[in-house]
Amino acid sequence: MEVSCAFPTALSSPDDIALAEELGYDRAWVYDTPQQSPDVWMTLALAAERTERIGLGPGVLVPSLRHPMVNAAATATLAALAPGRVAIAFGTGFTGRRAMGYRAITWAYMESYLRAYRGLLQGHVVEWEGAQMRMLHPDGHAPARPVDVPILVGALGPKGHEVAKRLGDGLYVTLQLPDFASEYDWVPYLVWGTVLDEGEATGTERVRRTAGPGWALAYHGAYEFGGAEAVRALPGGPEWMDVVERSPGALRHLAVHSGHCVELGEADRAAWDAGGHTMLADVTMSGTPDEIRRRLDEAATRGVTEIVFQPCGPDTRRELERFLDAARP
Structure with a gap:
């Protein structure tokens, strides 16, 4: 791969x-x-x-x-x-x-x-x-x-x-x-996602900044493809919708996509703080190096020939180096 x-x-x-x-x-x-x-x-x-x-x-x-x-x-x-x-x-x-x-x-x-x-x-x-x-x-x-x-x-x-x-x-x-x-x-x-150290918790500030923007896509996608009820079914979803619904309907997409793939918007932060980060491993490529390697092997069996990783957070070199080390041990 x-x-x-x-x-x-x-x-x-x-x-x-x-x-x-x-x-x-x-x-x-x-x-x-x-x-x-x-x-x-x-x-x-x-x-x-x-x-x-x-x-x-x-x-x-x-x-x-x-x-x-x-x-x-x-x-x-x-x-x-x-x-x-x-x-x-x-x-x-x-x-x-x-x-x-x-x-x-x-x-x-x-x-x-x-x-x-x-x-x-x-x-x-x-x-x-x-x-x-x-x-x-x-x-x-x-x-x-x-x-x-x-x-x-x-x-x-x-x-x-x-x-x-x-x-x-x-x-x-x-x-x-x-x-x-x-x-x-x-x-x-x-x-x-992000490569986690052994025992590193998903709710830390480092993980929020590096994996949070990708995690937030679960809410953005659920809203665009499934509507408000699909979002409310997610951990932290009701809190996310509470923020989004403060915006008038004609401007709601601005609240949904603020910070998209770069940082957490206000709604995303509300969902994260309400416990949404607990589904981080389910919606991003986050985990220890061994866990990421196993998931890449599984993706290869399903037809993936090229994994494309987007780093986030303040230390791009760290994120790129750690992911490459996990993908190519």
Whole structure:
């Protein structure tokens, strides 16, 4: 299993990716979350200039945020800066859309977008929004077409599975691991968590800062996919909902996604303090080195070929080093 890392696209991400290369990580993915992050493509370009070996890619791009020509041109640019190191993943938009109050895009839209994007990179004339277009970049403005980079699709359900099989070179997975993951040759699986010392309690301040942001996704996901009652069924869920419901309905998504994947928002802190941290091991890749190794072995039997770890907290080096030591003893 390859061991990769992910970053929620901060100003420090290019340097963090250089550190990950130094430590021996295989690939670095960064998020396409413009409501809380610097631009994903600028970040990757800076990382390309600071590294030599590590794979690079957005994980995941949200199609509705950019015209397919914009993403095709950016992909070609990154491929020129980091030849042979680029992979691209697309998703329907969890943070990248829901945190701005939108629902996820449809899979029909995703399929049409991917066909146009792929066609552009191959040098074809494609139709988008009723217009005919092609990449016209002359020499020195982009690599010659075709620009061949692997394209992965983030999918959890049957519709996404169908699109990924038709148009993807792999399956990019987060939140949960679907049964159909074993049908793909390349399956990066994005996880959060922290490596615990023997006997270390889950409710400590260190664990809250390093594993808490990933743990909080259990509440964010339960709310978005199952509604308020799904959240209230979780430890600390009633306290989480009490905070969220103080916000007017039209602004509630701001309270839900505040600090998403970076730090605990007010609702998340309320749930943590109410005992929600007791389910940390169930919803994140947290545990002792031996426990994490066993869970990675289990993930491999279910089709995962690349584990993608997002470090959190003030000591990125510590988190990256400890997780890599656990994954590659």
